[in-house]
Amino acid sequence: MDQNQVAREITIIKQMIEKTKRETAESGHLFIFMGIATVLFVLCVGLLELFQLSQWILPAMIILTIVNGFIGFLVVTKSDKSERVKIYPKTVVLNLWVICGLTLVLLTFLFPFLKVYPFSALGVIASLILGIAVFVTGVIYEMRSILWLSSAWWIGAILLALIKGPFSFFILIATIIVGWIFPGFIINRQYKNGSK
Amino acid sequence: MDQHQILQLDPIIHAPTRLAILSILITVENANFTFLKESIGVTDGNLSTHLTKLESSGIVTIEKTFKGKKPQTICAITDKGRDAFKNYLDQLEQIVQSQKHKK
Numbered sequence: 001m002d003q004n005q006v007a008r009e010i011t012i013i014k015q016m017i018e019k020t021k022r023e024t025a026e027s028g029h030l031f032i033f034m035g036i037a038t039v040l041f042v043l044c045v046g047l048l049e050l051f052q053l054s055q056w057i058l059p060a061m062i063i064l065t066i067v068n069g070f071i072g073f074l075v076v077t078k079s080d081k082s083e084r085v086k087i088y089p090k091t092v093v094l095n096l097w098v099i100c101g102l103t104l105v106l107l108t109f110l111f112p113f114l115k116v117y118p119f120s121a122l123g124v125i126a127s128l129i130l131g132i133a134v135f136v137t138g139v140i141y142e143m144r145s146i147l148w149l150s151s152a153w154w155i156g157a158i159l160l161a162l163i164k165g166p167f168s169f170f171i172l173i174a175t176i177i178v179g180w181i182f183p184g185f186i187i188n189r190q191y192k193n194g195s196k
Numbered sequence: 197m198d199q200h201q202i203l204q205l206d207p208i209i210h211a212p213t214r215l216a217i218l219s220i221l222i223t224v225e226n227a228n229f230t231f232l233k234e235s236i237g238v239t240d241g242n243l244s245t246h247l248t249k250l251e252s253s254g255i256v257t258i259e260k261t262f263k264g265k266k267p268q269t270i271c272a273i274t275d276k277g278r279d280a281f282k283n284y285l286d287q288l289e290q291i292v293q294s295q296k297h298k299k
Contacts, residue, residue: 003295006288012212013285016219019235024224081263084231087224 024087025194026141028187030075034097035180037068039173046169065105072101089140096140100133120164123172127157134179145186152179208253209284213238213246218281221256221273229269247271255280 041064048057076094104126112119131153138146156175160168209215216236220227233243250256255277259270273281 006291006295009212009215009288012216013219016216016235017223020220020223020227023231023235085220085224085227091225 020085022194023085024090025191026090026093026187027191028184030072030079031184031187032181033075034068034072035176035184037064037071038180039176040064041068042169042172042176046166046173049169050166061108065108069101069105093137093140096133096136100129103129123160123168124157127153127160127172127175130179131157134183138183141187143183143186143190146183149179149183149186205287206280206284208250208255209280211246213242214250215284217243217246217250217271218255218273218277221271222278222281224272226270226272229271232271250277 041061044060044064045057048054048060107125107129108122111117112122117125131150134150134153135147138144138150152175156171156179159171160175163171209218213236217232220232220235229240229243229247232247233240236243238246247256247258251258254274257272257274259272261268261270
């Protein structure tokens with residue numbers, strides 16, 4: 001084995017690692033989709049409250065949650081079927097978001113009705129949970145910009161606690177855009193750069 | 197590089213296809229047969245032969261499962277395989293270092 005052979009072996013290792021990296025890169029599509037779906041969810045609830053159609057808020061929330069959950073499930077199932085390589089970070093992130101989603105369902109549809117906290121506190125609690133999810137996602141994908149953007153959720157939670165009324169919906173929507181949809185686009189940009 | 201160093205290199209890993217297989221599996225939880233074949237650029241038979249050799253040495257595990265109705269072969273590196281690959285890299289590094297010193 002001479003120097004050229006060593007160099008060839010190192011090249012093989014490098015090439016294989018690079019190919020695997022491209023294959024396993026996260027596209028961020030699900031992140032963006034769920035963020036947009038949540039903005040529409042909040043917008044819908046906000047509009048119903050604005051037009052004093054409060055009796056429709058709960059049915060609309062239930063329908064939107066079921067539709068979002070179903071579409072999310074379809075997207076995850078489809079990507080799982082076409083997945084050729086499995087990596088720990090993706091598995092961890094997926095499980096993190098599934099458990100956060102289930103927590104949000106309980107926070108929205110169970111605890112307020114059990115009078116654990118008033119319904120108006122939901123935005124604050126949900127923001128704190130989503131802030132943790134986005135922050136941990138940033139740590140796992142080693143993306144500093146996502147760590148910074150996750151702070152939008154804590155700022156949003158504080159603002160939501162301080163500001164009441166219809167403005168709170170705008171705060172929540174802005175928080176979702178900055179703390180959820182922007183990170184999705186950052187992940188997607190890195191995915192596109194990596195696949196070039 | 198002297199003869200002694202060559203003899204120390206793990207003969208199971210010291211083959212381009214098997215080195216490529218392990219370079220992929222070391223970075224992932226598992227990979228399917230098709231991905232390995234396309235990434236390395238070998239035939240089904242060739243890959244199968246090398247995987248069997250790695251499996252019989254306890255370096256990789258091969259599991260045949262179904263994804264929906266499609267059969268698929270899932271390969272993963274074992275702890276023994278991780279150690280062997282790490283040792284192999286260490287030895288490569290030593291070879292590079294010794295060649296640098298000779299110059």
